[in-house]
Amino acid sequence: MDMHERVNTALKQAMKDKAADRLTTLRLINAAIKDQEIALRGADGNGQIGDAEILAILGKMTKQRKESARAYEEGGRLDLAERELSEIEVIEEFLPRQMDDDEVDAAIDRVISDTGASSIRDMGKIMGELKGKYTGQMDFGAVGPKVKEKLC
Structure with missing residues (x-):
């Protein structure tokens, strides 16, 4: 359904x-x-x-x-x-279970390694991948700074 x-x-x-x-x-x-x-x-x-x-x-x-x-x-x-x-x-009730901080960090690391991202210029590509895979499962307002921190 x-x-x-x-x-x-x-x-x-x-x-x-x-x-x-x-x-x-x-x-x-x-x-x-x-x-x-x-x-x-x-x-x-x-x-x-x-x-x-x-x-x-x-x-x-x-x-x-x-x-x-x-x-x-x-x-x-x-x-x-x-x-x-x-x-x-x-x-x-209609949203999937929210990921905890450890799961979010693991997802970010996985997307960074899968895309081969190495600099802040790749942030848009990483955020796009995360939104495609994890929409509704994480707060992207909080994820952005984490991605930025890992790429710098």
Whole structure:
């Protein structure tokens, strides 16, 4: 079952279960996927997106909600922060398991050796390979500095 089907199945189940908060989050996920499909429809006429694109959308949604939750906590709006965190839990159900630091370091080392990268000029190639293989499994904002450190 592909990601889009998994989201739709979960959406239908949430409707049956009358889980309002979960249903709202799943509808947001579905809307983000449809927005991306519409954007692609104009570009190449196909309008279909794969699991990698959906994982990228879900990763972006998670990151946005973490930032919002942090801002709400700083502003003293714990009720809104809690809602953002509950949305993150629903979104993360569809994301693969996050790699720990040791696994991330091993993946970086493996890609560097596979590509034969030797300088900072190869950083784009390495990041592209990592995003292709590990989308949704690692935080690329934290991976960039690690790659840079290993190449310098």
